[in-house]
Amino acid sequence: MSAENSNGFLEIQIENNIATITFGHPASNSFPSELLQKLTAELNALSSNSTVNIIILQSEGKTFCAGASFDELLSITDFETGKKFFSGFADVINAMRTCSKLIIGKIQGKAVGGGVGLASACDFAFAYTEASIKLSEIAIGIGPFVIEPAVSRKIGKTAMTQLTLQPNTWQSADWAVEKGLYADIFDSLADLNEETLTFAKKLAAYNPEALTEMKKVFWEGTENWDELLYERAAISGKLVLSDFTSTALNEFKK
Template sequence: MYQTLSIERQERVATIWMDRPDVFNAFDEQLIADLGAACAELDADASVRVVVLAGRGKHFSAGADLNWMKRASAFTEEENRADARKFARMLRALSGMSKPTVARVQGAALGGGTGLAAACDMAVASSDATFATSEVKFGIIPAVISPYVLRAIGPRHALRYFQSGERFSAQRALAMGLVTEVCERDQLDTTIAQLIEPLIVGAPLAQKAAKDLIAAVDGHPINDDISEETAQRIARQRATSEAKDGIAAFLEKRTPAWLL
């Protein structure tokens, strides 16, 4: 079904493997299309509780494929808009998934590779991983990935790295909030499994509601409007069959329905 990636399923976890190791999983039109389609497929699959985004080979993703960039440089402005919109839609599909997403990062995560890691809810990086928003070195800007990178590292750090294009380490990424965990490369899968274990236990509709809550509340002042928004959201959630079952399961010391 997919030309540039494969999907590996293990119990309730699905891993999207970008599979262009010969070009360090750099993305082009096809990989963008495949990633968007894979996100849609897995988001619609109720048997999948967590999605991991990974890259085959030594590197997570070196960003944009140079041949794709060369083609884009010859595009008209309107053609460039259409091309960029496809990339933007794919990142929104990844970021907007209704279930937890984890980036598995090793080696280089450059340009759009940093954007992919930022678009996931969480990211685990090997200690030798490196990141960069390197677009300025090519005379362009990290426009499409900016909402996700800004959400992760904030505007102050973005002002430095968007303008310098310099690489930064996994430890620096951890300190800025881009990365959730750092470990040795041979411990990536173990560390991700430990991160996933409590995610599997959470109620799926509540997890989606939690993601929506963060998007609705973040950046807003604490005032009457935001207080009413939060009250409305918890009231709606309490009324769901999932919440009723979850509370009853806790009181009755039984397993909730979503774990059966």
């Protein structure tokens, strides 16, 4: 099944107890609010689907995910709208965190901002050798507030600091493996596809109850994210209205 329109698409395929979520958007697979809401809803539905043991999260095209929709960022003119927009990423990360199924990320291309957050919220991730990462938020006057807990949990505060304070610097897929974001990287997309599916099939053959209980263990200590991520969304919602951000966004648009 799929949901497709000019705001991008989301497709779900279920086969052999493996659900594959594929997303896409014409603007480098960035996420407008509507697509974030659809992804959250699908994750919640799959969490309670007894025919699904494992989830693969992937996108189409050369870029994995460019983060928040640039056009939507430019359209924010009040605090409540800003907070609601950034809460979309909070919703998705919390849905990934509380999902009863393990989520494997297949990162076939570059990830920026919220895209790094998505990769970090996966329980396990394989990547293509060209899947470099960048957090560009500070350059436009905001910051990766909502995704920070997920990214720091994966790569640690020191690496998170490096990414945040070098908003124009790409870190390589090798760097991401070294820091723990990716479990492994592959030199060809064919190998990435094959290894991801092979790994998913192996996991899907294990006791699903054991996998669910292990997932709870993996995410211990994140129970406060139900409040924390929305507090962070409020910070971003306020900062996006600043003169600095308004000027920076319009410069980027030019």
